[in-house]
Amino acid sequence: MTLPVTSDGQGPHLFPRGRFAALVEWWGPRPWSQLAVILVIAALLLWFGLNLAAALQRAGITPGFSFLFRSANFQIGESTLAFQAGDTYLRAIVVGIVNTLKVALAGCVLATLLGVAIGVGGLSANPLLGGLVRVYIEVVRNTPLLLQLFFWIAVARNLPGPRQAPGGMGFYLSNRGIFVPALTSPVGWLMPLAAIAGLVLLAAVARPRLRRGGGLLWPGVVALSALILAIAGAGVDVPQLQGFNIRGGLSLSPEFAALLTALTVKFSASIAEIVRAGILSVAPGQREAARALGLNDWQILRLVVLPQALRVIVPLITSSFLDLAKDSSLAVAIGYPDLVGILNTTANTTGQAIEAVFIMAISFLVLNLSVAALMNRYNQRVALRGEAGR
Numbered sequence: 372m373t374l375p376v377t378s379d380g381q382g383p384h385l386f387p388r389g390r391f392a393a394l395v396e397w398w399g400p401r402p403w404s405q406l407a408v409i410l411v412i413a414a415l416l417l418w419f420g421l422n423l424a425a426a427l428q429r430a431g432i433t434p435g436f437s438f439l440f441r442s443a444n445f446q447i448g449e450s451t452l453a454f455q456a457g458d459t460y461l462r463a464i465v466v467g468i469v470n471t472l473k474v475a476l477a478g479c480v481l482a483t484l485l486g487v488a489i490g491v492g493g494l495s496a497n498p499l500l501g502g503l504v505r506v507y508i509e510v511v512r513n514t515p516l517l518l519q520l521f522f523w524i525a526v527a528r529n530l531p532g533p534r535q536a537p538g539g540m541g542f543y544l545s546n547r548g549i550f551v552p553a554l555t556s557p558v559g560w561l562m563p564l565a566a567i568a569g570l571v572l573l574a575a576v577a578r579p580r581l582r583r584g585g586g587l588l589w590p591g592v593v594a595l596s597a598l599i600l601a602i603a604g605a606g607v608d609v610p611q612l613q614g615f616n617i618r619g620g621l622s623l624s625p626e627f628a629a630l631l632t633a634l635t636v637k638f639s640a641s642i643a644e645i646v647r648a649g650i651l652s653v654a655p656g657q658r659e660a661a662r663a664l665g666l667n668d669w670q671i672l673r674l675v676v677l678p679q680a681l682r683v684i685v686p687l688i689t690s691s692f693l694d695l696a697k698d699s700s701l702a703v704a705i706g707y708p709d710l711v712g713i714l715n716t717t718a719n720t721t722g723q724a725i726e727a728v729f730i731m732a733i734s735f736l737v738l739n740l741s742v743a744a745l746m747n748r749y750n751q752r753v754a755l756r757g758e759a760g761r
Contacts, residue, residue, distance in 0.1 A: 423725070430722075438721045439464070445716055447708045449624045460717050467713035468734055474627065474709065475696040475738070478634035482695060483688065485635060486642025491672070493647050504643070511640035516698055520633040524705045527625035533617045543610055549623040550610035626707035630699070638695045645687040649680035681753045689746035693739050700735075710734055 439461040493504035536545035543550040661671040702709040718727035
């Protein structure tokens with residue numbers, strides 16, 4: 372038998388160069404060793420799966436997801452979607468996903484707003500403000516999130532009762548939750564949304580005026596008045612003290628409030644450091660040139676510094692968002708019915724622990740990949756703008 376000889380100076384090959392040979396080369400060096408490792412891993416996984424199926428069969432547990440359509444004989448304390456004992460496990464899991472999304476999205480927004488404010492405040496020339504920001508960041512970043520969560524739930528549960536609850540203008544803080552005004556009907560939400568759309572349109576129309584250094588005092592007052600009138604026209608349900616309880620409005624449970632506060636405080640410290648580093652990454656000459664053009668400090672920050680700092684800030688904030696979404700699973704420690712808590716109850720009542728863990732992993736994976744995709748898309752836009760401005 373004669374092996375084919377190639378003209379590449381590498382000597383004879385076992386297979387002639389073609390699609391198969393190109394695939395082998397694409398695998399990199401020692402493709403057959405890599406294939407052997409993959410086969411060994413696959414065999415181990417198969418062996419583990421067969422043993423697991425046999426153990427489940429001996430325990431009388433049938434693997435599969437048919438349990439999702441059985442009745443769940445437990446109640447969920449807090450749910451955005453309507454749920455009662457007797458509904459399916461699938462609906463219970465959907466309620467847990469919605470609860471997780473609610474706290475994760477609200478946490479990302481609030482942590483970003485607070486983190487940007489703290490990060491900018493930390494760069495102030497005022498030594499008192501800078502020192503307070505430094506202490507806040509160091510204390511929050513160097514204490515565990517679980518410990519902070521226990522602290523905030525203790526604070527929430529030790530607030531005064533409804534009759535002694537501090538508050539005003541329709542806002543109440545009590546040990547039964549936080550009560551805030553709410554719109555009375557789903558249709559009513561269209562009016563403030565329309566007003567917000569008007570504000571966005573106003574900002575787009577007024578952008579050339581801002582670039583020329585003009586002001587937006589009167590247009591801003593008109594737009595804000597329109598927004599207030601729209602909300603008033605939509606109808607607002609204001610919480611009121613009635614008897615021994617507060618009724619009306621939108622109520623946030625102590626568990627949700629504690630979890631949201633802990634996530635916001637914890638990740639606002641990280642975002643503040645990211646914002647501070649991003650602002651400091653902009654060359655001082657950029658600020659000096661903007662000041663020479665007559666811009667004030669606020670205009671320099673908004674029009675010159677932040678657009679360039681976003682190229683540094685956005686990728687790191689994306690990582691903070693992903694960590695916040697994953698750390699929301701600590702809600703199980705304080706009894707907030709998020710996805711993890713509901714799936715734990717599901718696993719205990721059905722015995723389908725492996726399926727519950729699989730659903731949990733897939734849900735968080737989809738959530739984090741969605742957040743990463745959105746932030747990466749925005750990061751590409753910011754990077755393109757930055758490159759175009761060079």
